[in-house]
Amino acid sequence: MKGVIFLKLEEFVDETFGDMAWDNILNIADVASDGAYTSIALYDDEEFFSIVKTLCEEHGLKMKEAQFAFGQWIHDKLIAIAPKDVHQITDTFTFLRAVNDVIHIEVMKIHPDAILPEFIFLEETETKLLMEYKSPRGLCYFCEGIINALINRLHENISVRQIECVHEGDARCVFELIKQ
């Protein structure tokens, strides 16, 4: 996983749990890089999961809650580094297509070593979107947190839930978004 995500995770942890929280977690998680992350370098995914697992243990969170909260928090930071023209998109369904077809493609051009999720759009009407989240990392809860914050930023009244999830024994992860 790219260093930028670890640096954002550090910011999130310190902002949410206090200045000492990150150092404390790193001491316990004992990750290979010792936490010396730089933005464009690539680190083992194991380090990310080990840090989030320790965060959960130290602060009494479930994996799902921690990843969702980090996803919600990181949304604004990702928007800040996104190509400027995506700021003109005012609806969630169009934005999610742009993430898959433009934003993450641009990320891959600049960082060919990144591993980005693929969104497969299964069904779309005026009021409903079914979207499969596909990634070897299984970060669907993190993804759900980002989508939740995206909906809030665009001031849309949309409910989002997973109707299938690999962590619940299903073969894939599918999000259902319903416009109220």
Ligand code: HEM
């Ligand atoms: C707002 C909707 C977005 C959603 C739902 C989304 C979803 C995700 C998810 C779930 C991941 C984790 C990797 C995985 O699951 O395999 C990820 C990684 C990433 N995303 Fe997005 N993303 C969004 C917007 C953006 C934007 C605006 C940017 C900015 C250019 C961005 C840049 C990245 C980068 C750099 C990574 C890390 C890749 C790596 O570590 O290899 N994303 N995204």
